[in-house]
Amino acid sequence: MLTETLFRHAVLPAYESGYQRRKTLRYWRQLERSQWSSREELEGEQFAALQRLLRHAAENCPYYRQQWELAGLRVADVQSVDDFRRWPVLDKQHIREHRLAMRSERSNGRLICKGTGGSTGVPVHFDLDLDSHDRRHAAMWRGYGWAGARPGTKQFYLWGVPLESRPAWKAWKDRLYNLLQRRRVVNSFELSEETVPQIFDSLNGYRPDAVVAYTGALYQFARSLAERGLRPYSPRALIVGAEKLHGFQRDLIESVFQAPVFETYGSREFMLIGAECPEHRGLHLTTEHLYVEILDDDGQPTADGQTGNVVVTDLYNYGMPFVRYAIGDQAVAGFGQCSCGRGLPLLQEVRGRRLDSLSTPDGRKVPGEFFPHLMKDFAGIRQFQVVQPALDQLELQIVLAPNWNNADEQRVLQQVKRTMGPRVAVRWRAVPTIELTKAGKHRVVVSNVRP
Numbered sequence: 001m002l003t004e005t006l007f008r009h010a011v012l013p014a015y016e017s018g019y020q021r022r023k024t025l026r027y028w029r030q031l032e033r034s035q036w037s038s039r040e041e042l043e044g045e046q047f048a049a050l051q052r053l054l055r056h057a058a059e060n061c062p063y064y065r066q067q068w069e070l071a072g073l074r075v076a077d078v079q080s081v082d083d084f085r086r087w088p089v090l091d092k093q094h095i096r097e098h099r100l101a102m103r104s105e106r107s108n109g110r111l112i113c114k115g116t117g118g119s120t121g122v123p124v125h126f127d128l129d130l131d132s133h134d135r136r137h138a139a140m141w142r143g144y145g146w147a148g149a150r151p152g153t154k155q156f157y158l159w160g161v162p163l164e165s166r167p168a169w170k171a172w173k174d175r176l177y178n179l180l181q182r183r184r185v186v187n188s189f190e191l192s193e194e195t196v197p198q199i200f201d202s203l204n205g206y207r208p209d210a211v212v213a214y215t216g217a218l219y220q221f222a223r224s225l226a227e228r229g230l231r232p233y234s235p236r237a238l239i240v241g242a243e244k245l246h247g248f249q250r251d252l253i254e255s256v257f258q259a260p261v262f263e264t265y266g267s268r269e270f271m272l273i274g275a276e277c278p279e280h281r282g283l284h285l286t287t288e289h290l291y292v293e294i295l296d297d298d299g300q301p302t303a304d305g306q307t308g309n310v311v312v313t314d315l316y317n318y319g320m321p322f323v324r325y326a327i328g329d330q331a332v333a334g335f336g337q338c339s340c341g342r343g344l345p346l347l348q349e350v351r352g353r354r355l356d357s358l359s360t361p362d363g364r365k366v367p368g369e370f371f372p373h374l375m376k377d378f379a380g381i382r383q384f385q386v387v388q389p390a391l392d393q394l395e396l397q398i399v400l401a402p403n404w405n406n407a408d409e410q411r412v413l414q415q416v417k418r419t420m421g422p423r424v425a426v427r428w429r430a431v432p433t434i435e436l437t438k439a440g441k442h443r444v445v446v447s448n449v450r451p
Helices: 002-019 024-034 039-060 062-070 092-102 130-145 168-180 196-206 215-228 247-257 370-375 406-420
Strands: 111-115 125-129 155-159 183-187 210-214 237-241 261-267 271-275 283-285 290-295 307-314 325-336 346-351 381-390 393-400 425-430 445-447
Touching (some): 002 024, 002 168, 024 130, 039 062, 039 307, 062 092, 155 196, 155 215, 183 196, 196 215, 215 247, 247 261, 261 283, 271 290, 370 381, 370 406, 393 406, 406 425
Parallel strands (some): 155 183, 210 237, 381 445, 393 425
Antiparallel strands (some): 111 125, 271 283
């Protein structure tokens, strides 16, 4: 406890506020207070932030200015959320085609460039300003804090890591950052039957306060431990994300680790969108920073209890605003209230986040999240789908941009072969389009191998 206090009140402020000159700690403290505001107060402040964002976008972002003028939309007319529903909904293709025009003319080039992993099969590159970067990290700290993983606590990550070799200075920087955050990071993409004992020993030796992991990876790890009769160290909590958490997964993980599981929901575009508190009644939304809607295919609000499309507006990314952006996920509508006393509304349930995992002849379990994580770094990949017709075969179906080159193709194949192992034949196939399912959906990973 003394070490946790020292990190939170001395080491982290010296690094975040001093050396990095970030506002993350300040925003985190603000969020810790605002979560206890009433629902009415939070929604009032949220709407005021929405109006400010719309004015900024109309005045400073060429894309929004032109599109809204053509559609006859005036920011001054938005006096309620009902008025805002007249605004168009964007998708990933809009971002791909109009990214530069969506940037603020006042950003002066001070933007952080990011890329999504393409969970819908379409990688997207976008930008955010420095202030938005600090705010979203603060929101993550608060959400993880509900699980007892506040800044300064000892955390064990079973998570994706950069896939290519990094310069020595970047590797050193990563190690320093993880040290200051009190994290030990294990590459979830290397999880296999052979590496389970090594990860088990690392976890037990580190004895973290919390484990943070990809849902599928932690489930596979827990199942392997149960099959081997191994009892892992029991942390205060296990935080899962990146993939949909199913009830059977929660039950097994909690049984093996003898600790509660906390589900989170986020994306590269916005980081933490929602997270569970100790009541486990749904996902508290980051209302102070985001405006979340659940809409049907016609763009109308979905009835409570019905599944719809998740549409998000980032209230503080002034560098490249996201206004009514369809993130590509589905969730159950109905923003309830939690018995914990927080004014933050609850999202009932997120659906459609789970990606198929792949098995290999040598016993590896490769999470589907590996492929979006890899593809996001290659701007020349328009769309992709991974198909496993047999245990020892894998096909990459890729829709390419004109600027694609063979060197990048070899880099992708090298990473996939390294992860899948030497007994899997990997085939690269450039295709003009990716076929949708009968329901009109796109599956990123398709495995025809029975578990």
